[in-house]
Amino acid sequence: MTLLLLLIAPACAASEQSKAVPTVAIISPTAGTPVKLGDQVSVQATANDELGVFKIELWVDGRFYCAEHNPQPAANVPFTAVLPWTANVPGQHILTVKAHNVKGTVSAPASLTVQVGETPPTATPTPTAAPEEGVTPAPTGNAQEGQCTYDADFLADVTVPDDTEYAPGTSFDKIWRYQNSGDCPWPQGTAYVFIGGDKMGASNTVLVDEVPPGGVIEITVTMTAPGVPATYTGYWQMRLPGGELFGDQAYVRIVVPAQ
Numbered sequence: 001m002t003l004l005l006l007l008i009a010p011a012c013a014a015s016e017q018s019k020a021v022p023t024v025a026i027i028s029p030t031a032g033t034p035v036k037l038g039d040q041v042s043v044q045a046t047a048n049d050e051l052g053v054f055k056i057e058l059w060v061d062g063r064f065y066c067a068e069h070n071p072q073p074a075a076n077v078p079f080t081a082v083l084p085w086t087a088n089v090p091g092q093h094i095l096t097v098k099a100h101n102v103k104g105t106v107s108a109p110a111s112l113t114v115q116v117g118e119t120p121p122t123a124t125p126t127p128t129a130a131p132e133e134g135v136t137p138a139p140t141g142n143a144q145e146g147q148c149t150y151d152a153d154f155l156a157d158v159t160v161p162d163d164t165e166y167a168p169g170t171s172f173d174k175i176w177r178y179q180n181s182g183d184c185p186w187p188q189g190t191a192y193v194f195i196g197g198d199k200m201g202a203s204n205t206v207l208v209d210e211v212p213p214g215g216v217i218e219i220t221v222t223m224t225a226p227g228v229p230a231t232y233t234g235y236w237q238m239r240l241p242g243g244e245l246f247g248d249q250a251y252v253r254i255v256v257p258a259q
Contacts, residue, residue: 024056031113037088038086042082044081045097047081051105053073058083059095066083066085067197083196084235089116092115096111150182151180153178163255167225169224170225177219178247179215180216189207190210192237200254203221232253234251236250236251
């Protein structure tokens, strides 16, 4: 009888271990964070698992939005992901993250609520007295001569259509076509930058040419297909030299098939 109990005990322990699921938590933003309409929110989440975290997904109002895959899943090694979400609809939204381990087991969800509102109206300026005759009023800072806006419209995927298949380790060039749709020329130092999802070995920043209003440009980013079979998506956007993101966000999505 004693021997039988000893044999059963390890089996029970193994059974308990097989029931382990990943854990996941949202680091930022915090619950109740106010968000302006049109802003991009970076949802940062961290997960851990006994077998290794394969990916973290972002769900918005119960619908899948995007995911970031772990390029090197390892047992008991935390994985942190930054998942970009654009707040295009005003009102209250529930952001949810889920983690998957390398065996496909899904964590319990972690959620928070954010409030998306319209951009606050510009305050009405305080009336000022009329200048005395013969006195030239000082200029205000509200309207400067030559003021213009920056914008960028995504036009086309020149290469790598969505869900193109690549074998693990294959290098490829993703090319996007954009137009300067603002009335400012893009200054020297403007870059196309990785903002979330799967980077796939690419550089974080790719400098682009100075483009006049109405001009069209093609942007090339070299990437490498990850080694684990899955669907991978990376998100990119324009950034001014001062760090401000502008224009349309675009993405690249590939499939690494099972061998």
